Amino acid sequence: MSDFLIEHTPSAYRYPLLIKHLLHAPMTQAADQEIVYRDIGRYTYRDLRERIGRLASALTAQGIVRGDVVGVLDWDSHRYLECYFAIPMLGATLQTVNIRLSPEQVLFTLNHARPKLLLVNVEFLPLVEQLRDKLESVEGIILISDDGTFPASVGKTAGRYEELLAKASPDFEFQDFDENTRATMFYTTGTTGVPKGVYFSHRQLVLHTLIDLVGFGSPARQGRFHREDVYMPITPMFHVHGWGLPYAATAAGVKQVYPGRYQPDLLLDLIKTEGVTFSHCVPTILQMLLSAPNSNAVDLSKLKMVIGGSALSKSLAKAAMQRGIDIFAGYGMSESGPILTIAQLREPELTGNPDEEVELRTRTGTPVPLVDLRVVDDAMNDVPHDGKTSGEIVVRAPWLTMGYLGNASASEKLWQGGYLHTGDIGTMTAHGMVQITDRMKDVIKTGGEWISSIELEDILMHMPGLKEAAIIGVADAKWGERPLAILVTASGDAIDKEAVQSHVKGYADKGVISRFAIPDRIKFVDALDKTSVGKIDKKALRAKYGDG
């Protein structure tokens, strides 16, 4: 054995990858650096470190010990950043509660994660009060308020955040423990079933932090995060650790700006007055920023912006580019912690031609170091890296959730064959550029080929006379599955099926789509079912027409 593993002299420090160790570099070098909260206040990294100590002392006084879960319901704030560190550094688990879920879902996640204590911004107190009688594990609630006012009609609480911190000692001695200790958890809501809990260890978060710094730090120019950037998240901190960047920004010792609840005018003001240079958000928020009333009054040309969460459309990317934003896509998911790929441009690709660049900036990206990303067929064999052949994206990396909390069957399905199944369908080029084309559930597997329902729908929508088109897969004894085209015509009358087939065949002849995609089953309906946000509701369509 001693010939294989390294020997440790008894006094040697066997350095565990713990979140507390991320603080060495910033506290040594950037203790005077600023952390800003909205237009409300600012303090230094030295204050951050002191308040992490105070929070740990206060939580310990509340009876929090290693292994306990502490839930947080707050907007993006310096307090949330304090929780990102203090709670895991105690050996407890930080549950970042998604306050955008329905009250029933919030209740489910709280009773599933079983937090002992909740830290609640008074803005979410009505929600918590409404659930309070049904909360099975919560023993105390600590209230957070920006302006120091608290609602009068509140039940018994365990105290107020600022008061508890003020009373507590900053000198908390954080112990070492196993780097595989659970540090964080939160819930992913996917499209089906109850929310599923994912969880991450100290080791995973430290490695994710380093890879965020490597991935965003290593391009020559485009989409680059560096030590003198000013960072502001516009992705909620309850959502996959704000993509890990609050940890990375802290480790890098940069100036940070936390915007609280997202208000377009305030976000734009903060970008302007605090000089924000690096941020990230989902397409909807970007759209909101660009179309806000005072948007044009703010110079966005110093801003680098990572877009994730859903696909970055070319039109939105172009609108951002017109404002001078260095925009680019990233890809990941709750289960992956999240970072997997980043779509950064190389120097020769920075032609300045927006039509060329937008194609590259909106790709899914290339895998960051240590990510073993494969595009595989049903038998888990790699598909050719030709930028055309589709397969499921499966991954390994040192920071992926090792399962769903208390859900053995979903966990095993997630990790089937030793790779985490993203459920996304995509292609890869010879140079590692990934492009997601579909969700797994939207792909029709027929005759050994995978047909993109999105692509087929797009082709159908180019047919004159058709108003709406949805494709779902239906079971087929011979082919495994066949596409069913559910169509709405402009006139309301059915049109000739052969005309539809001939239209698709035209694309198949040109090699745009497989011949297997030509639908033999076509159904005309008056209208397609829609979700509450106006998307085509495939779940409803499958329920209605899925038996063929």
Add this chain to the structure above:
Amino acid sequence: MSDFLIEHTPSAYRYPLLIKHLLHAPMTQAADQEIVYRDIGRYTYRDLRERIGRLASALTAQGIVRGDVVGVLDWDSHRYLECYFAIPMLGATLQTVNIRLSPEQVLFTLNHARPKLLLVNVEFLPLVEQLRDKLESVEGIILISDDGTFPASVGKTAGRYEELLAKASPDFEFQDFDENTRATMFYTTGTTGVPKGVYFSHRQLVLHTLIDLVGFGSPARQGRFHREDVYMPITPMFHVHGWGLPYAATAAGVKQVYPGRYQPDLLLDLIKTEGVTFSHCVPTILQMLLSAPNSNAVDLSKLKMVIGGSALSKSLAKAAMQRGIDIFAGYGMSESGPILTIAQLREPELTGNPDEEVELRTRTGTPVPLVDLRVVDDAMNDVPHDGKTSGEIVVRAPWLTMGYLGNASASEKLWQGGYLHTGDIGTMTAHGMVQITDRMKDVIKTGGEWISSIELEDILMHMPGLKEAAIIGVADAKWGERPLAILVTASGDAIDKEAVQSHVKGYADKGVISRFAIPDRIKFVDALDKTSVGKIDKKALRAKYGDG
């Protein structure tokens, strides 16, 4: 227990930090990228990966199994890079043999590390042949030759590198194993005693690689390594993994240039023709590059250069800056794997004024992320971070040697108190800037204060009439230790001791040095003992005068 540590669903991949995983990103994205060897040849990352497989197959055929040691004696080459990966990826240990040591020391390190197989460049064959009868563990020698010619008078060997690779299969399946498996080892020769073996695990090297990428990648501009750099080491690959940068450069997928034996004209040619932009070396090599006959004919203004190994003098740094080199210092040692600090300048510090910049570029640097660097007194208490108070630099990081191979007492001394003792004396500012002032052994501890012998010598050298000065510590019943000044006068005659004391007192009065530094023991000699390279031989002086 399950509340503390994360749970792993059985199918989940528990990603070990193994060197092979560094290859995912470059092989996916940069398979066509070039690796150049001198003016002799070039191949792609795809070829590198294939040859790593072939080398593993060939070594396995030679009987190398997990836990075996394989020693390499070569100049910096693509082959060495292949060994950096293939040997550890097999689960074996790569011993990087320091071919600059004396034959007796090489023999000691080989019999101490006990390699089963040696890979030997024919240029070092005379050395190996000379030792061959005394090699206790070596069962075979594989010969390496740049031009395919091999000496005729050679004993039996296990084959030739290129022939073995040509015969071997590229499809070697690298297994997973414990990330704490020993990956590399080499010997440090310090100033006293026999060479001491240090060793590093896969986990340590993967983390060191990420930190190299973070540390060199995160500055806004100065001293920055990025994905489109062209990398060439000019620090021997047998020396502390070429400072880890061959691993980092490979993980980043950049173009790499390996210069073989260092010949100034060829190095300059490679910088020019291959477009090298990032390199690192010791001051002596930099001096050699700047003063080479064809040096001025080569544009060095695109070159970023890290200097380590010994202090970067201001005059040398300035000479490099005059040539347009972006020069800066780094700090580490064999025991630390090596990276600890980097002296990069922030944007406001890049004034363009060489007199200002040179002060900053030659500092020891600030600690890279995860490095817990302390400057401590004898009782392991932190000294004030005032940029003035000296103490020993002690460190923790996840990539430090966990001891000296088979040397329990030296291992424990190295890690006394749970921190690795660098043996370096330095200061730290409030902003984490470290400056090394002395080696521990050159510091005089007197009356609870630490006196820098280098500083005191410097002060003495400013006294008219003195030609040479050396300070050693001698035991003192009252003060613990006192400085003994050993002086050589210009005239050869002794001068008044009180004049010497008064000279030093002048500096103490100004606060430049402690009053404890005023020497009460002064000895005039005809000449100071010197080492073979012309440095003052303190060891010899201590032997002669150390008893006071």
